[in-house]
Amino acid sequence: MSDSFCPDCKKHTEVAFDHSAGDMVCTECGLVLEAHSVDETSEWRTFANESNDNDPVRVGGPTNPLLTDGGLSTVIAKPNGAQGDFLSSSLGRWQNRGANPDRSLILAFRTIANMADRLGLVATIKDRANEIYKKVEDLKSIRGRNQDAILAACLYIACRQEDRPRTVKEICSVANGATKKEIGRAKEFIVKQLEVEMGQSMEMGTIHAGDFLRRFCSTLGMNNQAVKAAQEAVQRSEALDIRRSPISIAAAVIYMITQLSDDKKPLKGLEC
Incomplete structure (x- = not known):
């Protein structure tokens, strides 16, 4: 808990952070003081090639079990101070051209994360949306469909399943141009596909x-x-x-x- 000024109480009061909803709430009156808090959990990256500061605390990104290699890959970089020789530049170009089986998943996960951040959603909802998208993508049934609508629908379903529902209009506001009708159709399509795959009805969570x-x-x-x-x-x-x-x-x-x-x-x- 920390202190903050509450406009309703007209004084400095203790506020509590609701991690599941991403809200800062006044403990006196329950007013939501901030509804789009940013997830401040560690997200380190390496700066070894960008400065001479060797900080051993900074590490690579976390592994992702939804990706083939866990999200870890080897990057061929130029040696410090090198202007770039033929071998290193050729290997770099080959690596960039190489077929990464997870490239489309990484882009999809990044889009979901951006939409979730704009709505102030927590990491558990992002992870659930990623899992839903991975299951649908594995079925090879979304080719030719509106990708933005599919990703937005995954986020909508994840919010419902995590008991933090958002309206379709709220999801639509961050869906990169996908309409409410397109997101609604994508949601119905995803639910139907996963129910057929699981052989049972898909739990969506009751909203109130x-x-x-x-x-x-x-x-x-x-x-x-x-x-x-x-x-x-x-x-x-x-x-x-x-x-x-x-x-x-x-x-x-x-x-x-x-x-x-x-x-x-x-x-x-x-x-x-």
Whole structure:
């Protein structure tokens, strides 16, 4: 825990870091102070050829069990101070041209990581999305399909399975041009393919209106009193037989609460 100034409490209070959601939360009122925290776990790289500083603590990247060689490969570099002789340059060109069986996977994993970082998602969700993509890629059934939509759909499914769901609209905002319809179709395709492969239904995780409420309220800048009222309304709605999307229920509750308060929000701003 650390201290930070909370705009709702109007004072410096202790804040807690929710590692699973990537949120900085005030321990006094529960306000999300920061919703897109960057994963600060170690990600070392070697600078041996870039400076004379030999730091033994800096090592290569972590191994990846989803890749053929674990993500480790030998790179032929020029000796320090060398201008480049024929042998080393030829070997370097040969290596760059060489067929790397994991090249497409590495690019896909990098794209998933970029999308996850832009949404403030934690490493466990990235890893799950990578696993899903690897399973689908091994089936050789995604050739000719929209790659950006496939990767975005893997991230959407991973969020659901890790109980940190995101809306399709949120995923679409970082999907490099893939539309909501394309991502939806890709999601259905992936689920169908994996269910056929596993011979059983694929667990997606149940979503509830409360899964989205706190994030929606924080994005809209709602005060602590309005957030608590919205949370109570959502809890009471769970006892009712409301056959609507949890996202729609969360948005409807927020709209009603804001209309009853002095800080009214336009309906257009609640599109999810």
